[in-house]
Amino acid sequence: MNYDQLLNISVELGCQLMFSGAEIYRVEESVRRLLQAYGLESPEVFAIPNCVIVSVTTPAGHPITRMRRIASHGTDIQLLERCNELCRQLCAQTPPIEEAQSMISALSDRTRQYAIWQVLLGYGIAPAFFAPLFGGKAEDILAAMLGGLAVGFCLLYAGRLIGSNSFFRTVICSAVASLLSLLLVRLGLGRSVDTVTISVLMVLVPGVALTNAMREIMAGDIISGLSRAADSILTGTAIAIGTALGLSIGWIF
């Protein structure tokens, strides 16, 4: 058996799992199961949020290690479910490595994605229906929807302009959110700046990081858990700074 190739496909699977936003223990467990299914005795897998290291010892006693860094990524639940399914299938059937390789590399292409306008619509719908939860009336719903669309537009299209630094990106997006809410309320659309701003900020709020942090700590991955917890606190701070920035710009004019 070609162990180099086996190592490559297992690292590739781990990477895809990471990109989909899987928990650390799931990445480690999946890669370990895959390698064990192909007959390796004790594969070692180590993952933290932006890096995967896999090390195996071939039956001939030759150790091989591969490391891959993972760029910052979002959350893609469909890809996560597909990866999970594929891993289970590979472990049960153990097809030849070439076949497994083509299945793994086809993974991200064959995963269903929403069209960009649907994602933008999602960014609009979510704040619109958060507004009534925070005491908003009909005008607030419309204003929150417009604010959400603007933030979604910033996140989806202005990535190159803002850069990939997530702290800075959150600052800019929440500044846009609060400034736009202030303007819309002044124009008469929407009644309360607080309600509209909070509804729009809900799309930026670190809910994902918080949930993931909790799940990592629960699974015993303290390093990843703490780094995600720090991430959620930083995101919260970024939201506060950005909102203050946007409101103060708004009050000047």
Added chain:
Amino acid sequence: MNEIWSVYILPCVCAFLACLGFTLVFNIHGAGKLICGMGGSLGWLIYLLGGNTIFAAFWASAAIGLFAEIMARLRRCPVTGYLLVALLPLVPGGGIYYAMSYCVSGNIQQFLTTLLHTFGMAAALAVGAMMTSSLFRAVYPHLHRP
């Protein structure tokens, strides 16, 4: 009847639809969308019934954790997606905003109160879902022995 409609049912419908919006962002397809929405409205209902306190948020997130674990077992899917989206309405976005506005206006007493309340909410969410998830994982193998 009218009061039940406006205080409980309407907010739950809104939470459902808001979660549906987030499923588009996180690329969730099919029945998973409905599960996320139902989890979100279940959590919000418990939060309302508990009276909008930190303790209510704890129970709401505990209920969401249990719901998400059961649904994930039924559909043989990772639990992350359902948990992630259903918890989102409870995340204290308002707390961050009000803490910021008290901080900017120099009202230190109110700022600290709101900040601590926000941290309390976040911790309640984390601990609630963590508790039921761990409990479920400990109990489930005993229930489902073939």
